[in-house]
Amino acid sequence: MKTITSIQNPLVKQITGLKEKSRERKKSGFFVLEGERELHLALKGKYMVETVLFCDDIFPEEKIPSLSVSSGTRFIKISKEIYQKIAYRETTEGILAITKSKDHSLENLKIQNKNPLILVAEAPEKPGNIGALLRTADAANLDAVIIANPKTDLYNPNIIRSSVGCIFTNNIAVGSTTEIIEFLKINQIHINCAALTASVHYHTVDFTKPAAIVVGTEATGLSDEWLDNSSQNIIIPMQGEIDSMNVSVSAAIIIFEAKRQRNFH
Template sequence: MKNITSTQNTLVKQIVLLKEKSRERKKTGNFIIEGQREIQLAVKGGYKIKTLLFYSGIITAADINELTSVNDIDPELIEISKEVYHKVAYRETTEGILAIAAAKEHTLSSLNFKRVNPLILIAEAPEKPGNIGALLRTADAAGLDAVIIANPKTDMYNPNIIRSSVGCVFTNNIATGSTEDIIVFLKANGIKINCAALTASVNYHKVDYKKPTAIVVGTEATGLSNDWLRNSTQNIIIPMQGEIDSMNVSVSAAIIIYEAKRQRSFD
């Protein structure tokens, strides 16, 4: 087993880059996972764990061996010092373990639906990784067939997305693409497009979600682009009874998603 004690180590510097720079993650095809639960969910989601690094002051080598044995993985194991761990760790409350994993390609063509009438969540250009994480948690809880990010502002392995999704980024069926390509994909697959919008809308619970359906949400600041509104099967709205005209995007999505699930009797 290797041991790293210097924060100037080449691998340590690479991990810092993977943690902080999207272009480094894209260039290498690798990303960082921190925490036991997140690593286990990544394994469950079919991700290849290349390297496990741990600080024995928090988690022991025996615990690491049990983790690899239970999850049937055989990564390179590296013990790191306290100084190195604090250099590479992202979260304030830590578990003493992080992994280098291989990213997946999230193309539209790679999507496989588990039902003939899929229920999909689409978010256009979400700016905050925390919102993306919350959307992924909702999608996981509801057992959606896919989550598609249109015109993404960051890659899906941003540490803030991994953290805020509590690892659900690994358990969801995810694709990214341009708004134009996603609309073509939806129409080719006979999937209805229900856009959350303020204009030409009907109350969200008056729409039939039993057929193949995409629920499309935009940013709180600007909403959806005209491309979505022009191609919408039906615009939908959640009635506001207070002084504001919108809610957090993840809250809005959850309300609509669970109405769709109710209509489908939580299939």
């Protein structure tokens, strides 16, 4: 098994580039994940893991057989100094992986359920919010998460971290608002937009039929294109002084109302 002890090693530089630069991730088609749980979830999500790097001081070599990677995956032992340089988080389990990105274009989205429940998020910017939305989608076992007009690439380390690996467990697609609206209409999926105007209380809407829950940013809400094509605008009644909540909190409230109506099946 190969061992790397020099910070000047080209692979160390490659990993640093993949972590820090979206351009490098897009150009190469690879990204870096770290953490044992995240790696297990990526493997469960049928991601192709090219290289596993582990620090023997933290992740003992005898644990390697427990990782269900393909026979083509290479394993490299790295020193603690290198691990501390390339690890994104201070407290992880001593393991990283160079992993192949998936194609999340809308035309590749496959929805098996004949009565789907989908989350659409328009132009989310903050990795923490995207991660929280993906965690909620995983918890509710949604049929798909679609991101309209994305502002950041999905394999940003902050998204992987804040989603606690749920980026690998969800059925995710990205596209423009126009493309997604067309996709929803072709598939006869009701468009329920979280909006302040012309809205009804979210719990009065029938979510038992094919439905998309569409949320925008806290700062600007949804674009007019969504509102013009909405089947129904929905609102969460607020009793305090402000008129909006964190987007991931709002989405969770509506999603679990839809799940309640569907009896969590």
